[in-house]
Amino acid sequence: MNTKPAASHQSPKAGDYLIASKTCELLNLQYFLQMGKLVQCISNLVHGLQRERGASNVFLGSSGQKFREERACLAGESDRLRKDFELALAEIHEELTGHPVSSRLLNQIASALHSLDGLGELRRCVVAQKITAESATENYSSLIHHLIAVVFEAADTAVDPTIAGLLVAMVHLMNGKELCGQERAVGSAGFSSGAFDRALSRRMTHLLEAQERCFDVFASFADVDSLSLWQEIRAHEREREIERMRHLASSGSRNKDLDPELADHWFKLMTERIDALKQVEGSVEGWFHNRCVERFADAKQSLAHQETLIASLDTEGSSHQPLLVLCDSGSEGATGKAFSNSDVGRQFGRSIFELVQEQTRRLQHMNDELQSAKEALEERKTQEKAVLLLMEHRRISNDEAHRLLRKLAMDQGRKLPEVARSLISMAEVLK
Amino acid sequence: MNTKPAASHQSPKAGDYLIASKTCELLNLQYFLQMGKLVQCISNLVHGLQRERGASNVFLGSSGQKFREERACLAGESDRLRKDFELALAEIHEELTGHPVSSRLLNQIASALHSLDGLGELRRCVVAQKITAESATENYSSLIHHLIAVVFEAADTAVDPTIAGLLVAMVHLMNGKELCGQERAVGSAGFSSGAFDRALSRRMTHLLEAQERCFDVFASFADVDSLSLWQEIRAHEREREIERMRHLASSGSRNKDLDPELADHWFKLMTERIDALKQVEGSVEGWFHNRCVERFADAKQSLAHQETLIASLDTEGSSHQPLLVLCDSGSEGATGKAFSNSDVGRQFGRSIFELVQEQTRRLQHMNDELQSAKEALEERKTQEKAVLLLMEHRRISNDEAHRLLRKLAMDQGRKLPEVARSLISMAEVLK
Numbered sequence: 001m002n003t004k005p006a007a008s009h010q011s012p013k014a015g016d017y018l019i020a021s022k023t024c025e026l027l028n029l030q031y032f033l034q035m036g037k038l039v040q041c042i043s044n045l046v047h048g049l050q051r052e053r054g055a056s057n058v059f060l061g062s063s064g065q066k067f068r069e070e071r072a073c074l075a076g077e078s079d080r081l082r083k084d085f086e087l088a089l090a091e092i093h094e095e096l097t098g099h100p101v102s103s104r105l106l107n108q109i110a111s112a113l114h115s116l117d118g119l120g121e122l123r124r125c126v127v128a129q130k131i132t133a134e135s136a137t138e139n140y141s142s143l144i145h146h147l148i149a150v151v152f153e154a155a156d157t158a159v160d161p162t163i164a165g166l167l168v169a170m171v172h173l174m175n176g177k178e179l180c181g182q183e184r185a186v187g188s189a190g191f192s193s194g195a196f197d198r199a200l201s202r203r204m205t206h207l208l209e210a211q212e213r214c215f216d217v218f219a220s221f222a223d224v225d226s227l228s229l230w231q232e233i234r235a236h237e238r239e240r241e242i243e244r245m246r247h248l249a250s251s252g253s254r255n256k257d258l259d260p261e262l263a264d265h266w267f268k269l270m271t272e273r274i275d276a277l278k279q280v281e282g283s284v285e286g287w288f289h290n291r292c293v294e295r296f297a298d299a300k301q302s303l304a305h306q307e308t309l310i311a312s313l314d315t316e317g318s319s320h321q322p323l324l325v326l327c328d329s330g331s332e333g334a335t336g337k338a339f340s341n342s343d344v345g346r347q348f349g350r351s352i353f354e355l356v357q358e359q360t361r362r363l364q365h366m367n368d369e370l371q372s373a374k375e376a377l378e379e380r381k382t383q384e385k386a387v388l389l390l391m392e393h394r395r396i397s398n399d400e401a402h403r404l405l406r407k408l409a410m411d412q413g414r415k416l417p418e419v420a421r422s423l424i425s426m427a428e429v430l431k
Numbered sequence: 432m433n434t435k436p437a438a439s440h441q442s443p444k445a446g447d448y449l450i451a452s453k454t455c456e457l458l459n460l461q462y463f464l465q466m467g468k469l470v471q472c473i474s475n476l477v478h479g480l481q482r483e484r485g486a487s488n489v490f491l492g493s494s495g496q497k498f499r500e501e502r503a504c505l506a507g508e509s510d511r512l513r514k515d516f517e518l519a520l521a522e523i524h525e526e527l528t529g530h531p532v533s534s535r536l537l538n539q540i541a542s543a544l545h546s547l548d549g550l551g552e553l554r555r556c557v558v559a560q561k562i563t564a565e566s567a568t569e570n571y572s573s574l575i576h577h578l579i580a581v582v583f584e585a586a587d588t589a590v591d592p593t594i595a596g597l598l599v600a601m602v603h604l605m606n607g608k609e610l611c612g613q614e615r616a617v618g619s620a621g622f623s624s625g626a627f628d629r630a631l632s633r634r635m636t637h638l639l640e641a642q643e644r645c646f647d648v649f650a651s652f653a654d655v656d657s658l659s660l661w662q663e664i665r666a667h668e669r670e671r672e673i674e675r676m677r678h679l680a681s682s683g684s685r686n687k688d689l690d691p692e693l694a695d696h697w698f699k700l701m702t703e704r705i706d707a708l709k710q711v712e713g714s715v716e717g718w719f720h721n722r723c724v725e726r727f728a729d730a731k732q733s734l735a736h737q738e739t740l741i742a743s744l745d746t747e748g749s750s751h752q753p754l755l756v757l758c759d760s761g762s763e764g765a766t767g768k769a770f771s772n773s774d775v776g777r778q779f780g781r782s783i784f785e786l787v788q789e790q791t792r793r794l795q796h797m798n799d800e801l802q803s804a805k806e807a808l809e810e811r812k813t814q815e816k817a818v819l820l821l822m823e824h825r826r827i828s829n830d831e832a833h834r835l836l837r838k839l840a841m842d843q844g845r846k847l848p849e850v851a852r853s854l855i856s857m858a859e860v861l862k
Contacts, residue, residue, distance in 0.1 A: 011517055014544040014548060017541035018538060022534075024530070097451045103794055110787045356542050360539075
């Protein structure tokens with residue numbers, strides 16, 4: 001790869017910058033190959049923490065009677081996965097810190113690491129039973145939230161549409177799976193106590209709806225293999241049993257009339273579902289990796305090809321100075337016609353020009369395709385902002401704010417992101 | 432600046448990544464300080480080429496009788512400015528090629544350099560009078576278009592909202608000034624010949640309207656100083672005289688009844704206007720430079736401050752391992768309350784946490800502000816795309832496509848970017 005700075009005494013060449021443009025793409029693909037490893041480690045660590053959270057919950061809920069060993073064992077497993085994550089982070093450290101647009105990503109990593117720093121203390125509180133199951137869940141969930149947010153920021157730095165799309169699929173899948181984990185916990189609490197009060201069943205409804213939205217976005221950006229794995233989950237008979245239990249949870253079970261044995265069954269079903277979702281994550285990761293490798297090989301080949309081509313043009317071109325043809329890429333008025341009479345020169349001029357034009361079209365096309373992935377991320381941000389705004393303004397909970405937003409959308413017959421946007425813009429006018 | 436990769440045997444620290452996030456901002460500001468120099472050189476080179484184009488036009492129009500020496504002298508000046516541009520390019524070369532998201536920018540530079548390669552041949556054709564004035568203008572305009580597009584792509588890589596906004600102002604100012612230059616040329620042709628036919632006066636109208644749109648966007652992103660310079664131009668009595676002559680050009684002067692002496696007067700007035708616009712560009716550049724220096728100094732100070740703070744936290748914190756407090760940044764459910772009893776630990780935890788949160792808020796705020804600048808660039812791209820689409824689809828000229836787009840907007844009572852967007856989305860459905 002030839003990216004030596006042009007010596008200041010000689011004119012920089014168009015060909016060199018075309019090569020630099022291609023090299024730049026290559027560097028970026030290399031960066032995302034490594035980023036894929038980091039995302040994989042985060043996916044694993046999140047899964048480990050979700051399992052540890054589940055076991056801690058049972059442990060605390062049973063006043064330390066159940067899952068003592070399981071919890072300790074799962075905590076050990078989380079530590080191992082944390083090490084992997086930290087190693088992947090160290091490996092990509094240089095690229096990350098050299099990447100000029102990753103301030104937000106780096107800061108989000110700081111958030112996640114800071115959350116991880118509290119894990120030891122959290123566990124001590126759990127073991128000593130100095131913390132409620134609810135509070136422990138909150139803390140684990142917050143930590144998981146910070147880890148998933150790292151993937152979100154990574155997706156936001158992608159410029160290749162396929163890569164950005166797969167990261168968008170991944171982050172929504174991870175979010176959906178996490179909401180599924182929360183649903184497992186809330187459902188367990190309700191079934192164990194034999195009843196779902198109004199607050200609990202509302203929360204169940206919210207977690208389900210939020211999951212659906214995440215999986216919808218996932219489905220529209222996922223690769224075919226991961227999508228068909230997801231459809232298998234949907235078609236599995238387990239799903240119908242979960243539906244039946246969700247129905248129990250959400251309707252008329254206020255009088256402690258549920259068999260507490262259902263709790264174990266619910267936990268088992270949801271755990272299977274979560275494990276199946278983890279496999280979909282694995283599939284997205286695999287696809288992501290292969291796609292990066294493929295794109296990298298393509299880009300490398302194309303670079304080598306162009307280097308050869310440009311070198312030959314340079315050699316031949318030097319005897320026919322100057323290259324010429326002022327062509328045009330759609331600007332006002334110019335027609336792109338050559339005005340030189342040198343056929344050889346025209347040949348060269350057109351070749352370099354066509355290479356540059358081809359790269360322009362390709363980059364433009366990539367950018368167009370990138371937009372839908374960026375929009376999905378932007379919509380998510382907008383929605384979170386609208387929810388925060390409602391929470392602050394009306395002093396309501398996160399769940400209630402989500403519900404209110406959905407109600408507004410339904411009442412006005414508009415889409416959720418649209419309502420969220422209007423809300424934010426109106427808040428700016430009204431404040 | 433401490434960005435050494437964390438050694439793999441020890442855990443990466445939240446503080447290190449917070450520092451890395453700040454360092455990343457600093458690097459980015461440094462990059463845009465250099466980019467400012469490149470933009471300044473492009474502004475100068477474009478101005479030089481516009482003057483050279485004007486002189487070449489007169490030279491060709493007078494069959495080589497007028498401006499022979501002026502043209503040669505201005506070509507020499509352009510060459511000097513081209514050297515400056517190439518030097519600035521060499522200076523920023525390393526940062527440019529190391530920047531992983533600048534493929535489009537690098538490719539646009541390749542386009543511009545390729546166009547510059549044709550300049551010698553173009554001039555030879557002009558001197559030998561082997562090219563029409565119209566065709567020479569087209570070729571100069573295409574070259575200028577490619578140079579301005581470099582600034583457009585540079586603006587698109589900015590992440591700091593002030594910097595992005597000023598670059599958006601700059602690129603629209605440069606575009607407006609270029610359209611003003613084209614208006615000068617078209618007007619000169621009409622006045623010299625004593626009449627404006629339908630095509631010529633339509634083109635005048637188009638160039639005027641397109642200018643207005645550019646200057647509107649410029650005005651909404653410009654700094655106060657540049658804006659007031661622009662308002663001075665608007666308020667200048669020259670402006671009323673230009674208006675009067677534009678009116679002559681656009682209405683009922685089909686019968687060669689215009690005094691050809693008006694041509695010189697028009698050229699003089701428009702040249703003054705263009706020179707005044709160049710001064711506004713200088714003001715934007717100055718403001719841009721100062722803003723970069725200011726933001727850089729701020730960021731450096733903030734980084735030093737946080738390094739000291741984090742170092743002190745590390746030292747004290749090490750005797751109170753582990754840091755703790757699982758806090759929350761607005762995720763579901765978590766409440767951000769500390770659950771440790773260690774006051775000292777809580778103190779530290781909260782401090783690091785607050786620093787990270789502060790950085791999160793700041794970056795979020797910057798990103799929100801950045802949106803309007805990005806939208807302005809996006810709208811421009813969308814519009815150009817809609818125009819190209821209409822040109823291809825209906826086989827009409829650039830001017831006609833612009834006019835059709837404006838007519839659609841007016842007929843439907845919608846805004847131009849909105850109509851452009853609908854057009855593109857409908858084209859995808861209908862093709």
